[in-house]
Amino acid sequence: MRRGPGRPPKSNQSQQQTREALIRAGLAALTEYGFYASGLDGLLKAAGVPKGSFYHYFASKEAFGLAVLDAYDHYFARKLKRHFDNPSLTPLARLQAFVADAKAGLARHDYRRGCLVGNLGQEIGVLPQTYAQALESTFGHWQRLLADCLSEAVVAGELPPQADCVALAQVFWLGWEGAVMRARLVKGTAPLDSFVAFYLAGLPRPAQIQN
DSSP: OOOOSSOOOOOHHHHHHHHHHHHHHHHHHHHHHOSTTSOHHHHHHHHTOOGGGHHHHOSSHHHHHHHHHHHHHHHHHHHHHHHHTOTTSOHHHHHHHHHHHHHHHHHHTTTOOOOHHHHHHHTTTTSOTHHHHHHHHHHHHHHHHHHHHHHHHHHTTSSOTTOOHHHHHHHHHHHHHHHHHHHHHHTSSHHHHHHHHHHHHHSOOOOOOOO
């Protein structure tokens, strides 16, 4: 069937590129402003997408936010794996390398951008129900990655065999999100430094071998 006059349809590749541009704009906005303060007009302008085209790519703002969260999870997990799987460092040094990287990222954006998961978590009372499950799944993903790193610390002798690596990983992320929020408030790394020092000092240590 012949098409009538007008703009030719976008290719699948072009549609995918536009969708990715929207998600990138969403990542920048939601890490800085959160869900409800991020207006669609600004996102569309940043992505260079006409206003009428948004719902061609996402059924709703809720669906868009979940897609952004999924993209953030994949991005952040790659960052964690890059550090936690680094064979040139001991396992606990890998955790410290991640912390240094995260601190540099916060400073690079002048502490305007925080953790997307933490931002959305603060809005959970007014977000659609689908977000609670998605956020908890994301936290669980990060906790497993850190628990694996801490398990390697047990094998390396940095932690004792009885260390509960799953619980230790959970405690880290619980404290980390609060420290990131405080760092944004004071526009400095002191809250992160205090939390990480306290966390590392509180880790169980292997028993000293008696001569």
